Amino acid sequence: MVTTYQNYINGKWINSESGETYTSINPANTEEVLGYFQSSTVEDVKKAIDAASEAFPAWSKTAVPVRGDILFRLMQELEQEREVLAEIITKEVGKSLREARGEVEKTIQAMKQFSGEATRLTGETIPSYDPNIFGYTVREPLGVVGVIAPYNFPLGIGIWKIAPAIVAGNTVVFKPASNTSLISIKIMELFEKSGVPEGVLNMVTGSGSVVGREFGENPHLKAVSFTGSSDVGIALGKAVTARGGKMQAEMGGKNPSIVLEDADLDKVAESLVLSGFLDNGQRCTGTSRLIVLRSIAEELTEKLVEKARQVVVGNGFDEGVDNGPVIDESQLNVYLHYVNTAIEEGAKLEFGGKRLTENGLDKGYFVAPTVFSHVTEEMTIAKEEIFGPVIAVMEVDSYEEAIRVANNTEFGLSSSIYTKDLQKAFDFVRRIESGVTHVNVPSNYFENQYPFGGKKTSSIGPREQGSTALDFWTDYKTVYINPNY
Ligand SMILES: NC(=O)C1=CN([C@@H]2O[C@H](COP(=O)(O)OP(=O)(O)OC[C@H]3O[C@@H](n4cnc5c(N)ncnc54)[C@H](OP(=O)(O)O)[C@@H]3O)[C@@H](O)[C@H]2O)C=CC1
Numbered sequence: 001m002v003t004t005y006q007n008y009i010n011g012k013w014i015n016s017e018s019g020e021t022y023t024s025i026n027p028a029n030t031e032e033v034l035g036y037f038q039s040s041t042v043e044d045v046k047k048a049i050d051a052a053s054e055a056f057p058a059w060s061k062t063a064v065p066v067r068g069d070i071l072f073r074l075m076q077e078l079e080q081e082r083e084v085l086a087e088i089i090t091k092e093v094g095k096s097l098r099e100a101r102g103e104v105e106k107t108i109q110a111m112k113q114f115s116g117e118a119t120r121l122t123g124e125t126i127p128s129y130d131p132n133i134f135g136y137t138v139r140e141p142l143g144v145v146g147v148i149a150p151y152n153f154p155l156g157i158g159i160w161k162i163a164p165a166i167v168a169g170n171t172v173v174f175k176p177a178s179n180t181s182l183i184s185i186k187i188m189e190l191f192e193k194s195g196v197p198e199g200v201l202n203m204v205t206g207s208g209s210v211v212g213r214e215f216g217e218n219p220h221l222k223a224v225s226f227t228g229s230s231d232v233g234i235a236l237g238k239a240v241t242a243r244g245g246k247m248q249a250e251m252g253g254k255n256p257s258i259v260l261e262d263a264d265l266d267k268v269a270e271s272l273v274l275s276g277f278l279d280n281g282q283r284c285t286g287t288s289r290l291i292v293l294r295s296i297a298e299e300l301t302e303k304l305v306e307k308a309r310q311v312v313v314g315n316g317f318d319e320g321v322d323n324g325p326v327i328d329e330s331q332l333n334v335y336l337h338y339v340n341t342a343i344e345e346g347a348k349l350e351f352g353g354k355r356l357t358e359n360g361l362d363k364g365y366f367v368a369p370t371v372f373s374h375v376t377e378e379m380t381i382a383k384e385e386i387f388g389p390v391i392a393v394m395e396v397d398s399y400e401e402a403i404r405v406a407n408n409t410e411f412g413l414s415s416s417i418y419t420k421d422l423q424k425a426f427d428f429v430r431r432i433e434s435g436v437t438h439v440n441v442p443s444n445y446f447e448n449q450y451p452f453g454g455k456k457t458s459s460i461g462p463r464e465q466g467s468t469a470l471d472f473w474t475d476y477k478t479v480y481i482n483p484n485y
Protein backbone atom coordinates (compact mmCIF):
# COMPACT_ATOMS: atom_id res chain seq x y z
CA MET A 1 0.00 0.00 0.00
CA VAL A 2 1.54 3.31 -1.11
CA THR A 3 1.06 6.25 1.29
CA THR A 4 -0.30 9.64 0.23
CA TYR A 5 1.65 12.44 1.94
CA GLN A 6 0.43 15.97 2.59
CA ASN A 7 1.71 19.52 2.74
CA TYR A 8 2.92 20.78 6.12
CA ILE A 9 1.30 24.12 6.90
CA ASN A 10 0.96 25.78 10.31
CA GLY A 11 2.07 22.59 12.08
CA LYS A 12 -0.59 20.46 10.37
CA TRP A 13 -0.53 17.96 7.53
CA ILE A 14 -3.08 19.07 4.92
CA ASN A 15 -4.12 18.27 1.35
CA SER A 16 -3.61 20.62 -1.54
CA GLU A 17 -6.77 22.26 -2.76
CA SER A 18 -5.98 20.80 -6.23
CA GLY A 19 -7.04 17.30 -5.12
CA GLU A 20 -4.20 16.00 -7.29
CA THR A 21 -1.02 14.13 -6.49
CA TYR A 22 2.22 13.07 -8.17
CA THR A 23 4.56 10.17 -7.44
CA SER A 24 8.13 9.83 -6.32
CA ILE A 25 9.76 6.62 -7.51
CA ASN A 26 12.88 4.61 -6.84
CA PRO A 27 15.27 5.37 -9.73
CA ALA A 28 16.93 1.96 -9.26
CA ASN A 29 13.58 0.26 -9.86
CA THR A 30 11.09 2.51 -11.59
CA GLU A 31 8.22 0.15 -10.77
CA GLU A 32 8.57 0.99 -7.08
CA VAL A 33 6.42 3.98 -6.11
CA LEU A 34 7.64 5.55 -2.85
CA GLY A 35 4.67 7.78 -2.21
CA TYR A 36 2.02 10.13 -3.57
CA PHE A 37 2.57 13.83 -2.92
CA GLN A 38 0.41 16.94 -3.19
CA SER A 39 0.42 18.72 -6.56
CA SER A 40 0.04 22.07 -4.90
CA THR A 41 -1.31 25.29 -6.35
CA VAL A 42 -0.55 28.98 -5.95
CA GLU A 43 -3.35 29.11 -3.33
CA ASP A 44 -1.53 26.46 -1.26
CA VAL A 45 1.65 28.54 -1.35
CA LYS A 46 -0.36 31.58 -0.23
CA LYS A 47 -1.80 29.58 2.69
CA ALA A 48 1.70 28.60 3.77
CA ILE A 49 2.89 32.21 3.49
CA ASP A 50 -0.09 33.35 5.62
CA ALA A 51 0.81 30.78 8.31
CA ALA A 52 4.45 31.88 8.25
CA SER A 53 3.38 35.56 8.46
CA GLU A 54 1.28 34.87 11.55
CA ALA A 55 4.12 32.99 13.22
CA PHE A 56 6.74 35.67 12.46
CA PRO A 57 6.11 38.25 15.24
CA ALA A 58 6.45 35.71 18.08
CA TRP A 59 9.30 33.79 16.46
CA SER A 60 11.37 36.87 15.68
CA LYS A 61 11.04 37.93 19.34
CA THR A 62 12.14 34.52 20.67
CA ALA A 63 15.62 34.73 22.20
CA VAL A 64 18.21 33.80 19.59
CA PRO A 65 19.95 31.09 21.69
CA VAL A 66 16.53 29.50 22.30
CA ARG A 67 16.04 29.37 18.53
CA GLY A 68 19.48 27.75 18.32
CA ASP A 69 18.40 25.06 20.81
CA ILE A 70 16.00 23.73 18.18
CA LEU A 71 18.93 23.03 15.90
CA PHE A 72 20.78 21.34 18.72
CA ARG A 73 17.79 19.02 19.19
CA LEU A 74 17.59 18.56 15.42
CA MET A 75 21.20 17.39 15.50
CA GLN A 76 20.24 14.81 18.14
CA GLU A 77 17.22 13.66 16.10
CA LEU A 78 19.44 13.28 13.02
CA GLU A 79 21.90 11.22 15.06
CA GLN A 80 19.15 8.92 16.30
CA GLU A 81 17.63 8.41 12.88
CA ARG A 82 20.81 8.39 10.81
CA GLU A 83 20.34 4.92 9.34
CA VAL A 84 16.63 5.37 8.48
CA LEU A 85 17.45 8.66 6.78
CA ALA A 86 20.34 7.19 4.79
CA GLU A 87 18.08 4.39 3.58
CA ILE A 88 15.39 6.82 2.39
CA ILE A 89 18.03 8.88 0.56
CA THR A 90 19.38 5.79 -1.20
CA LYS A 91 15.90 4.65 -2.13
CA GLU A 92 14.73 8.00 -3.44
CA VAL A 93 17.81 9.56 -5.05
CA GLY A 94 19.71 6.38 -5.93
CA LYS A 95 23.11 7.21 -4.38
CA SER A 96 25.01 4.44 -2.62
CA LEU A 97 24.26 3.82 1.05
CA ARG A 98 27.85 4.88 1.82
CA GLU A 99 27.28 8.27 0.17
CA ALA A 100 23.83 8.60 1.75
CA ARG A 101 25.34 8.01 5.20
CA GLY A 102 27.93 10.66 4.36
CA GLU A 103 25.15 13.14 3.56
CA VAL A 104 23.47 12.50 6.92
CA GLU A 105 26.82 12.88 8.70
CA LYS A 106 27.48 16.21 6.98
CA THR A 107 24.03 17.42 7.99
CA ILE A 108 24.76 16.52 11.62
CA GLN A 109 28.06 18.42 11.41
CA ALA A 110 26.26 21.41 9.92
CA MET A 111 23.82 21.48 12.84
CA LYS A 112 26.75 21.53 15.27
CA GLN A 113 27.93 24.66 13.48
CA PHE A 114 24.59 26.39 12.94
CA SER A 115 23.18 25.82 16.47
CA GLY A 116 26.32 27.56 17.78
CA GLU A 117 25.82 30.44 15.33
CA ALA A 118 22.82 31.43 17.46
CA THR A 119 25.18 32.74 20.13
CA ARG A 120 27.32 34.50 17.54
CA LEU A 121 24.62 36.59 15.87
CA THR A 122 26.54 39.70 16.78
CA GLY A 123 26.52 43.31 15.65
CA GLU A 124 29.26 45.91 16.19
CA THR A 125 29.82 48.93 18.37
CA ILE A 126 31.51 51.60 16.26
CA PRO A 127 33.23 54.71 17.68
CA SER A 128 31.46 57.95 16.75
CA TYR A 129 33.12 61.34 15.97
CA ASP A 130 30.52 62.86 18.31
CA PRO A 131 31.30 62.08 21.97
CA ASN A 132 27.55 62.21 22.76
CA ILE A 133 26.68 59.43 20.33
CA PHE A 134 26.74 55.76 21.09
CA GLY A 135 26.48 53.87 17.78
CA TYR A 136 26.05 50.18 17.08
CA THR A 137 24.51 47.67 14.70
CA VAL A 138 22.07 44.83 15.36
CA ARG A 139 21.10 41.93 13.11
CA GLU A 140 17.41 41.46 12.35
CA PRO A 141 15.48 38.74 10.54
CA LEU A 142 13.98 39.50 7.14
CA GLY A 143 10.44 38.12 7.64
CA VAL A 144 8.81 35.28 5.71
CA VAL A 145 11.34 33.63 3.40
CA GLY A 146 11.38 30.85 0.79
CA VAL A 147 13.72 27.90 0.33
CA ILE A 148 13.87 25.85 -2.90
CA ALA A 149 16.10 22.76 -2.97
CA PRO A 150 17.42 20.38 -5.66
CA TYR A 151 17.43 16.60 -5.57
CA ASN A 152 21.13 15.74 -5.27
CA PHE A 153 21.52 16.38 -1.52
CA PRO A 154 17.86 15.91 -0.65
CA LEU A 155 18.30 15.93 3.12
CA GLY A 156 21.31 18.20 3.33
CA ILE A 157 20.63 21.18 1.11
CA GLY A 158 17.09 21.73 2.44
CA ILE A 159 18.28 21.65 6.06
CA TRP A 160 21.45 23.65 5.36
CA LYS A 161 19.23 26.50 4.17
CA ILE A 162 16.24 26.18 6.50
CA ALA A 163 18.31 25.92 9.70
CA PRO A 164 20.17 29.25 9.44
CA ALA A 165 17.00 30.95 8.15
CA ILE A 166 15.03 30.05 11.29
CA VAL A 167 17.90 30.65 13.72
CA ALA A 168 18.08 34.17 12.30
CA GLY A 169 14.40 34.58 13.27
CA ASN A 170 12.71 34.20 9.88
CA THR A 171 9.74 31.97 9.20
CA VAL A 172 10.06 29.68 6.21
CA VAL A 173 8.12 28.17 3.32
CA PHE A 174 10.02 25.23 1.80
CA LYS A 175 9.62 23.69 -1.66
CA PRO A 176 11.63 20.49 -2.12
CA ALA A 177 12.61 18.94 -5.46
CA SER A 178 9.65 16.85 -6.65
CA ASN A 179 11.90 13.83 -7.19
CA THR A 180 12.86 13.78 -3.53
CA SER A 181 9.58 14.55 -1.83
CA LEU A 182 9.69 11.59 0.57
CA ILE A 183 12.88 12.64 2.32
CA SER A 184 11.40 16.14 2.57
CA ILE A 185 8.42 14.80 4.55
CA LYS A 186 11.02 13.37 6.91
CA ILE A 187 12.72 16.80 7.16
CA MET A 188 9.44 18.32 8.38
CA GLU A 189 8.98 15.51 10.93
CA LEU A 190 12.51 16.04 12.25
CA PHE A 191 12.03 19.79 12.71
CA GLU A 192 8.64 19.18 14.34
CA LYS A 193 10.18 16.72 16.82
CA SER A 194 12.92 19.25 17.52
CA GLY A 195 10.30 21.74 18.70
CA VAL A 196 9.74 24.16 15.82
CA PRO A 197 6.56 26.11 16.69
CA GLU A 198 3.53 26.02 14.36
CA GLY A 199 3.89 28.15 11.25
CA VAL A 200 7.65 28.76 11.65
CA LEU A 201 8.41 26.10 9.04
CA ASN A 202 5.97 25.10 6.29
CA MET A 203 6.34 22.86 3.27
CA VAL A 204 4.45 22.91 -0.02
CA THR A 205 5.21 20.18 -2.56
CA GLY A 206 4.52 20.46 -6.29
CA SER A 207 6.01 21.46 -9.57
CA GLY A 208 8.69 24.08 -9.97
CA SER A 209 6.67 25.85 -12.65
CA VAL A 210 3.70 26.40 -10.31
CA VAL A 211 4.89 26.31 -6.67
CA GLY A 212 8.46 27.46 -7.41
CA ARG A 213 7.34 30.23 -9.73
CA GLU A 214 5.05 31.66 -7.03
CA PHE A 215 8.11 31.94 -4.77
CA GLY A 216 9.51 34.29 -7.38
CA GLU A 217 6.38 36.37 -7.67
CA ASN A 218 4.83 36.56 -4.22
CA PRO A 219 5.78 39.91 -2.64
CA HIS A 220 5.27 38.55 0.89
CA LEU A 221 8.38 36.37 0.55
CA LYS A 222 11.10 38.79 1.56
CA ALA A 223 13.92 36.51 0.40
CA VAL A 224 14.38 33.31 -1.57
CA SER A 225 17.33 30.93 -1.32
CA PHE A 226 17.56 28.52 -4.24
CA THR A 227 19.90 25.72 -5.24
CA GLY A 228 19.50 24.18 -8.67
CA SER A 229 20.25 24.77 -12.32
CA SER A 230 21.53 28.12 -13.58
CA ASP A 231 18.66 28.68 -16.03
CA VAL A 232 16.02 28.34 -13.32
CA GLY A 233 18.05 30.21 -10.69
CA ILE A 234 18.77 33.22 -12.89
CA ALA A 235 15.13 33.54 -14.04
CA LEU A 236 13.91 33.18 -10.44
CA GLY A 237 16.47 35.74 -9.28
CA LYS A 238 15.16 38.26 -11.83
CA ALA A 239 11.60 37.77 -10.59
CA VAL A 240 12.54 38.07 -6.91
CA THR A 241 14.75 41.13 -7.27
CA ALA A 242 12.30 42.86 -9.65
CA ARG A 243 9.80 42.98 -6.78
CA GLY A 244 12.45 44.17 -4.29
CA GLY A 245 13.13 40.76 -2.69
CA LYS A 246 16.51 39.37 -1.72
CA MET A 247 17.95 36.43 -3.68
CA GLN A 248 20.55 33.79 -3.01
CA ALA A 249 21.21 31.12 -5.62
CA GLU A 250 23.72 28.29 -5.78
CA MET A 251 23.72 26.94 -9.33
CA GLY A 252 25.65 25.01 -11.91
CA GLY A 253 29.33 24.32 -12.47
CA LYS A 254 31.74 23.20 -15.20
CA ASN A 255 34.53 22.62 -12.77
CA PRO A 256 38.13 22.19 -13.98
CA SER A 257 40.85 20.03 -12.48
CA ILE A 258 44.33 20.93 -13.72
CA VAL A 259 47.05 18.27 -13.60
CA LEU A 260 50.70 19.33 -13.85
CA GLU A 261 53.65 17.14 -14.82
CA ASP A 262 54.96 16.66 -11.27
CA ALA A 263 51.69 15.20 -9.94
CA ASP A 264 51.40 11.58 -8.79
CA LEU A 265 49.15 10.29 -11.58
CA ASP A 266 47.90 7.22 -9.70
CA LYS A 267 46.70 9.38 -6.85
CA VAL A 268 45.22 11.89 -9.29
CA ALA A 269 43.22 9.16 -11.06
CA GLU A 270 41.79 8.04 -7.69
CA SER A 271 40.91 11.60 -6.80
CA LEU A 272 39.16 12.07 -10.16
CA VAL A 273 36.96 9.05 -9.51
CA LEU A 274 35.69 10.86 -6.41
CA SER A 275 35.27 14.24 -8.07
CA GLY A 276 34.05 13.20 -11.53
CA PHE A 277 32.19 9.91 -11.21
CA LEU A 278 30.91 9.75 -7.64
CA ASP A 279 27.13 10.15 -7.30
CA ASN A 280 27.10 9.89 -11.10
CA GLY A 281 28.54 13.36 -11.37
CA GLN A 282 25.33 14.77 -9.92
CA ARG A 283 27.44 17.18 -7.91
CA CYS A 284 27.56 20.87 -8.63
CA THR A 285 31.23 20.84 -7.58
CA GLY A 286 32.16 17.73 -9.58
CA THR A 287 35.08 17.75 -12.03
CA SER A 288 33.87 17.71 -15.62
CA ARG A 289 36.93 19.24 -17.35
CA LEU A 290 40.28 17.56 -16.82
CA ILE A 291 42.92 20.00 -18.07
CA VAL A 292 46.19 18.19 -18.41
CA LEU A 293 49.69 18.87 -19.73
CA ARG A 294 50.05 17.18 -23.13
CA SER A 295 53.15 15.23 -22.10
CA ILE A 296 51.21 13.27 -19.44
CA ALA A 297 47.75 13.27 -21.04
CA GLU A 298 47.89 9.78 -22.53
CA GLU A 299 49.20 8.15 -19.37
CA LEU A 300 46.64 9.89 -17.14
CA THR A 301 43.79 9.07 -19.52
CA GLU A 302 44.77 5.38 -19.43
CA LYS A 303 44.85 5.40 -15.64
CA LEU A 304 41.50 7.17 -15.50
CA VAL A 305 39.92 4.67 -17.89
CA GLU A 306 41.22 1.85 -15.71
CA LYS A 307 39.62 3.47 -12.66
CA ALA A 308 36.35 4.06 -14.55
CA ARG A 309 36.28 0.33 -15.39
CA GLN A 310 36.49 -0.48 -11.68
CA VAL A 311 33.53 1.72 -10.63
CA VAL A 312 30.80 -0.67 -9.48
CA VAL A 313 27.40 0.46 -10.76
CA GLY A 314 24.31 -1.09 -9.20
CA ASN A 315 21.59 -0.75 -6.60
CA GLY A 316 22.87 1.66 -3.96
CA PHE A 317 21.84 -0.77 -1.21
CA ASP A 318 24.16 -3.52 -2.47
CA GLU A 319 27.49 -4.03 -0.75
CA GLY A 320 30.43 -2.61 -2.70
CA VAL A 321 28.34 -0.45 -5.06
CA ASP A 322 29.94 2.90 -5.90
CA ASN A 323 27.28 4.45 -8.13
CA GLY A 324 23.53 3.90 -8.17
CA PRO A 325 21.24 5.17 -10.94
CA VAL A 326 20.85 8.78 -12.09
CA ILE A 327 17.79 10.51 -10.71
CA ASP A 328 15.27 10.13 -13.55
CA GLU A 329 14.61 9.54 -17.22
CA SER A 330 15.18 13.14 -18.11
CA GLN A 331 18.67 13.10 -16.50
CA LEU A 332 19.39 9.82 -18.31
CA ASN A 333 18.47 11.48 -21.60
CA VAL A 334 20.61 14.54 -20.81
CA TYR A 335 23.60 12.21 -20.28
CA LEU A 336 22.93 10.33 -23.56
CA HIS A 337 22.41 13.59 -25.44
CA TYR A 338 25.79 14.98 -24.32
CA VAL A 339 27.56 11.69 -25.10
CA ASN A 340 26.17 11.76 -28.65
CA THR A 341 26.97 15.44 -29.09
CA ALA A 342 30.56 14.88 -27.95
CA ILE A 343 31.02 12.06 -30.46
CA GLU A 344 29.45 14.11 -33.27
CA GLU A 345 31.72 17.06 -32.49
CA GLY A 346 34.86 14.90 -32.70
CA ALA A 347 35.75 13.98 -29.10
CA LYS A 348 37.15 10.47 -28.62
CA LEU A 349 35.09 8.19 -26.40
CA GLU A 350 37.63 6.33 -24.27
CA PHE A 351 35.21 4.57 -21.94
CA GLY A 352 31.51 4.32 -21.05
CA GLY A 353 29.02 6.54 -22.81
CA LYS A 354 26.03 4.24 -22.49
CA ARG A 355 23.05 3.21 -20.43
CA LEU A 356 23.61 0.02 -18.42
CA THR A 357 20.81 -2.54 -18.48
CA GLU A 358 22.51 -5.89 -17.92
CA ASN A 359 22.75 -7.88 -14.66
CA GLY A 360 19.37 -6.75 -13.35
CA LEU A 361 19.88 -3.03 -14.07
CA ASP A 362 17.14 -2.84 -16.73
CA LYS A 363 14.51 -1.39 -14.36
CA GLY A 364 16.58 1.63 -13.37
CA TYR A 365 18.39 4.61 -14.85
CA PHE A 366 21.94 3.25 -14.65
CA VAL A 367 24.77 4.74 -16.72
CA ALA A 368 28.47 4.08 -17.21
CA PRO A 369 31.18 6.42 -15.95
CA THR A 370 32.49 8.07 -19.07
CA VAL A 371 35.80 9.44 -20.30
CA PHE A 372 36.26 11.54 -23.44
CA SER A 373 39.69 12.58 -24.70
CA HIS A 374 40.69 15.14 -27.37
CA VAL A 375 38.08 17.57 -26.12
CA THR A 376 38.56 21.17 -27.25
CA GLU A 377 37.29 24.41 -25.79
CA GLU A 378 34.69 24.89 -28.56
CA MET A 379 32.98 21.55 -27.94
CA THR A 380 29.65 21.50 -26.14
CA ILE A 381 30.85 19.12 -23.42
CA ALA A 382 33.58 21.62 -22.53
CA LYS A 383 30.99 24.35 -22.03
CA GLU A 384 27.67 23.03 -20.73
CA GLU A 385 26.94 21.37 -17.41
CA ILE A 386 25.95 17.71 -17.84
CA PHE A 387 25.44 16.76 -14.18
CA GLY A 388 26.46 13.26 -15.22
CA PRO A 389 29.56 11.03 -14.73
CA VAL A 390 31.44 12.43 -17.71
CA ILE A 391 35.05 13.65 -17.63
CA ALA A 392 36.31 15.58 -20.66
CA VAL A 393 40.10 15.40 -21.03
CA MET A 394 41.54 18.63 -22.51
CA GLU A 395 45.23 18.77 -23.40
CA VAL A 396 47.29 21.94 -22.98
CA ASP A 397 50.93 22.87 -23.63
CA SER A 398 51.71 24.95 -20.55
CA TYR A 399 50.56 25.93 -17.08
CA GLU A 400 49.59 29.36 -18.44
CA GLU A 401 47.36 27.76 -21.05
CA ALA A 402 45.84 25.52 -18.38
CA ILE A 403 44.80 28.54 -16.33
CA ARG A 404 43.33 30.28 -19.38
CA VAL A 405 41.34 27.19 -20.39
CA ALA A 406 40.17 26.61 -16.80
CA ASN A 407 38.80 30.15 -16.60
CA ASN A 408 37.22 29.99 -20.07
CA THR A 409 33.74 29.20 -18.78
CA GLU A 410 30.62 31.06 -17.74
CA PHE A 411 30.65 29.08 -14.47
CA GLY A 412 32.83 29.61 -11.41
CA LEU A 413 31.88 27.22 -8.66
CA SER A 414 34.78 24.91 -7.85
CA SER A 415 38.20 23.81 -9.14
CA SER A 416 41.34 21.81 -8.31
CA ILE A 417 44.98 21.66 -9.22
CA TYR A 418 47.25 18.66 -8.73
CA THR A 419 50.93 19.56 -8.32
CA LYS A 420 53.80 19.49 -5.84
CA ASP A 421 54.92 22.95 -6.99
CA LEU A 422 53.87 25.31 -4.18
CA GLN A 423 54.52 28.40 -6.22
CA LYS A 424 52.18 27.26 -9.00
CA ALA A 425 49.62 26.07 -6.46
CA PHE A 426 49.45 29.49 -4.81
CA ASP A 427 49.42 31.22 -8.19
CA PHE A 428 46.50 29.00 -9.23
CA VAL A 429 44.57 29.75 -6.03
CA ARG A 430 44.97 33.48 -6.75
CA ARG A 431 44.04 33.37 -10.44
CA ILE A 432 41.35 30.73 -10.70
CA GLU A 433 37.89 32.23 -11.07
CA SER A 434 35.95 29.97 -8.73
CA GLY A 435 34.34 30.46 -5.32
CA VAL A 436 35.79 27.23 -3.91
CA THR A 437 39.16 25.81 -4.87
CA HIS A 438 41.45 22.90 -3.97
CA VAL A 439 45.08 21.84 -4.20
CA ASN A 440 45.60 18.06 -4.41
CA VAL A 441 42.01 17.60 -3.16
CA PRO A 442 38.96 16.54 -5.24
CA SER A 443 36.96 19.51 -6.55
CA ASN A 444 33.78 18.32 -4.82
CA TYR A 445 35.31 18.16 -1.34
CA PHE A 446 33.49 20.39 1.15
CA GLU A 447 32.78 20.73 4.83
CA ASN A 448 29.84 22.68 6.14
CA GLN A 449 31.80 24.88 8.55
CA TYR A 450 33.43 26.67 5.59
CA PRO A 451 31.60 29.30 3.50
CA PHE A 452 30.30 27.84 0.21
CA GLY A 453 29.43 29.46 -3.11
CA GLY A 454 30.63 30.39 -6.57
CA LYS A 455 31.60 33.21 -8.90
CA LYS A 456 30.21 34.17 -12.34
CA THR A 457 26.90 32.43 -13.19
CA SER A 458 27.35 29.80 -10.47
CA SER A 459 26.01 31.94 -7.64
CA ILE A 460 23.94 34.96 -6.72
CA GLY A 461 24.13 36.62 -3.31
CA PRO A 462 26.13 35.99 -0.15
CA ARG A 463 27.86 32.71 0.65
CA GLU A 464 26.01 29.89 2.37
CA GLN A 465 27.20 27.86 5.34
CA GLY A 466 30.11 28.27 7.75
CA SER A 467 30.55 31.60 9.48
CA THR A 468 28.65 33.26 6.61
CA ALA A 469 25.52 31.08 6.90
CA LEU A 470 23.43 33.81 8.53
CA ASP A 471 24.58 36.69 6.31
CA PHE A 472 21.85 36.24 3.73
CA TRP A 473 19.13 35.69 6.33
CA THR A 474 19.61 38.93 8.30
CA ASP A 475 19.60 42.66 7.77
CA TYR A 476 21.75 45.05 9.72
CA LYS A 477 20.09 47.90 11.60
CA THR A 478 22.38 50.82 12.43
CA VAL A 479 21.50 52.64 15.67
CA TYR A 480 22.71 56.08 16.88
CA ILE A 481 21.81 56.98 20.49
CA ASN A 482 22.46 60.23 22.31
CA PRO A 483 21.96 59.40 26.00
CA ASN A 484 22.85 62.98 27.04
CA TYR A 485 19.99 64.67 25.16
N1 LIG B 1 25.84 25.30 -6.45
C1 LIG B 1 25.31 24.41 -5.64
O1 LIG B 1 25.43 24.50 -4.43
C2 LIG B 1 24.55 23.26 -6.19
C3 LIG B 1 23.97 23.34 -7.44
N2 LIG B 1 23.23 22.31 -7.94
C4 LIG B 1 22.70 22.42 -9.29
O2 LIG B 1 21.39 21.90 -9.35
C5 LIG B 1 21.11 21.36 -10.62
C6 LIG B 1 20.49 19.99 -10.48
O3 LIG B 1 19.36 20.05 -9.69
P1 LIG B 1 17.89 20.06 -10.31
O4 LIG B 1 16.98 19.69 -9.19
O5 LIG B 1 17.85 19.28 -11.57
O6 LIG B 1 17.75 21.61 -10.70
P2 LIG B 1 16.43 22.38 -11.15
O7 LIG B 1 16.84 23.78 -11.40
O8 LIG B 1 15.70 21.67 -12.21
O9 LIG B 1 15.48 22.30 -9.86
C7 LIG B 1 15.88 22.81 -8.61
C8 LIG B 1 14.64 23.19 -7.82
O10 LIG B 1 13.98 24.26 -8.49
C9 LIG B 1 12.63 23.92 -8.73
N3 LIG B 1 12.16 24.59 -9.93
C10 LIG B 1 12.07 24.10 -11.20
N4 LIG B 1 11.56 25.04 -12.03
C11 LIG B 1 11.35 26.15 -11.28
C12 LIG B 1 10.84 27.46 -11.55
N5 LIG B 1 10.46 27.83 -12.78
N6 LIG B 1 10.76 28.36 -10.53
C13 LIG B 1 11.17 28.02 -9.30
N7 LIG B 1 11.62 26.79 -8.96
C14 LIG B 1 11.73 25.87 -9.95
C15 LIG B 1 12.64 22.40 -8.82
O11 LIG B 1 11.34 21.87 -8.64
P3 LIG B 1 10.90 20.48 -9.34
O12 LIG B 1 11.76 19.44 -8.74
O13 LIG B 1 9.48 20.36 -8.95
O14 LIG B 1 11.13 20.65 -10.80
C16 LIG B 1 13.61 22.07 -7.70
O15 LIG B 1 12.98 22.15 -6.45
C17 LIG B 1 22.44 21.33 -11.34
O16 LIG B 1 22.50 22.38 -12.26
C18 LIG B 1 23.45 21.57 -10.22
O17 LIG B 1 24.64 22.14 -10.64
C19 LIG B 1 23.04 21.18 -7.21
C20 LIG B 1 23.60 21.05 -5.96
C21 LIG B 1 24.42 22.06 -5.36
Ligand SMILES: O=C(O)CCC(=O)C(=O)O
Residues within 6 Å of the ligand: 152, 153, 157, 160, 227, 250, 282, 283, 284, 285, 286, 444, 446, 452, 464, 465
Ligand atom coordinates in the same frame (compact mmCIF):
# COMPACT_ATOMS: atom_id res chain seq x y z
O1 LIG C 1 25.18 22.82 -1.65
C1 LIG C 1 26.17 22.57 -1.00
O2 LIG C 1 26.40 23.14 0.05
C2 LIG C 1 27.21 21.58 -1.44
C3 LIG C 1 26.75 20.78 -2.62
C4 LIG C 1 27.88 20.18 -3.30
O3 LIG C 1 28.99 20.32 -2.90
C5 LIG C 1 27.73 19.39 -4.53
O4 LIG C 1 26.65 19.24 -5.09
O5 LIG C 1 28.76 18.94 -4.95
